[in-house]
Amino acid sequence: MFALCRTRSLISRASADFFSLRAGQSLSVCRKSSGKRFNEPPSAEFVARVSGIPTMAKLPFQETADGLDAAFIGVPIDTGTSNRPGARFGPRQIRVESAMLRLYNSGTRAAPYESIMVADIGDVNVNVFDLKDTCKRIREAYRKVVATGCIPLTMGGDHTIAYPILQAVAEKYGPVGLIHVDAHADTSDTVLGEKIGHGTPFRRCVEEGLLDCKRVVQIGLRGTGYAPDSYEWSRAQGFRVVQAEECWYKSLAPLMAEVRAQMGSGPVYLSFDIDALDPGFAPGTGTPEIAGLTPIQGVEIVRGCRGLNLVGCDLVEVSPPYDTTGNTALTGANLLYEMLCALPKVKYY
Template sequence: MSDDGERAPLDRVVGPVDATKIPRYAGLGTFARLPLTSDVEKPAVAILGVPFDAGTSYRPGARFGPAAIRQASRMLRTAYDPALDVTIGGDHTITYGSLRAYHRRYGPVALVHFDAHLDTWDTYFGARITHGSMLRRAAEEHLFDENASMHVGIRGPLYDRSDLSSDASLGFRTIHCRELDEIGVAGVIDRIRARVADRPLYLSIDIDVLDPAHAPGTGTPELGGMTSRELLAIVHGLSGLNLVGADVVEVSPPFDHAEITSLAAATVAYKMIGLLGLSRSAVKPGKPSASRA
């Protein structure tokens, strides 16, 4: 509120708070210090935190992920480019619900899944819906396009030799992390763009696609992952695809150090917003209604 009690026009604050005027450690703890959706008449983008980790199979703590990512996102300061929405978890189980919602609007989406793990196993501890089995449930419901979906960054031991063929039978193609050494970032981008083409695209980013040196704060770390620079370069290379939604999951702050992981996740989430803005499906942002001053 201004001094005279009038609410300030939102165009003064529709982007991130100016860090040259209000220090980054001050003010509301929204993602990138953006306005609350309740302060925008028709938000074209929503950052939704899902503090849930009941689907984890090893180290818990992802329920604290959204709050930690919001805290780390105070560092972000580039121009805001509103489009659709980004979901922040939470463990990877939340992608299942998100894919159901997107299916209702778009039908089967092209799913590009960045992860160390396939996440298409059948059950964990007798549970069918977990962070390691949700993509099999999604496949059973035909929530993604089996001719346009893929995993990127897969590595580490599997349970059985047949895991990969069973996964492929669901419609996934895979870029193993070790292939980065052969085809490079440009090769990864080319393969993703060729597979997705102009279909509605949903990006799901498990932060454990990064090497534990770049993302120690996660539930099921695997050596030999991407650097944060490689991941950002690949994400940049997806500009112009028909992105309709995204999530960033599996940040477990109790295992993080110096915000390495939460800063990586916040930055990737911010890049997602940029990609959404450049997507042909981008929704024009609504007129701002009011702000808090």
């Protein structure tokens, strides 16, 4: 794998060093800050974005979460999808589009690569023929990740994956708060007689005691439903439901101040379905609903999670076959970067 090994003192020589490498010479990505070395993507000032193997943000790949504070992980399934398929290719396309990401967050001045050790640890080896077996594989894989203390940043895959991930997360941390950004509540009991699918994960999570229901908020819900109040069940559990209509024409920064107060200091999981955004901005998804959030509001939500005790995040339901420009995957990649910046211990200038 080609990546650029450098410290601040090497930046001026980086271009020459890269192009003078002998064939087969190994390169590793590293940074020295306050005496500690962290992984860092190579700068496009010196290494072309189109070169190399597409890991998330062009970070180094490693096989396990050992030694990492955070890890990008792909879960390439769409076996739980009820409408348009294709989300199994989401992690791959998000990685491709993530080559645009740079080191620093110009909006917030976050410097994640000076703060925490992060890498891409590849994909869960899913079973595309058996959804229940896939859930078992996801759960087992995430148990190993969270056991190390690493925070998983997941690229979906359809929203089914949130259920086995939260099984593993709650096993370590106990019931967690949930910030769920989505066009759909995903709290159905069954769909076509099946209890496992992308429309049911949070019903299963409640049944198994994985969520601290007084610390659950669902943002962006909208669309037609099967009952006059599609979100009655959510409210009955104690969830705060923020429908899309409540978000129109406004900044969501005030909402997120309220959400932070609701979440408190306990562990929190962030689950972001790309269909929360209006399909005019993010058409590459399986179950689009009009009149959704804007990308600006999506960024406000993620940035509003700064200061919370985030123990995991996901970005799901990117479907590249319906994403003809790549903008949906690009948006997903940027939201995942914002999630990285919002994690505990990240330095801000």
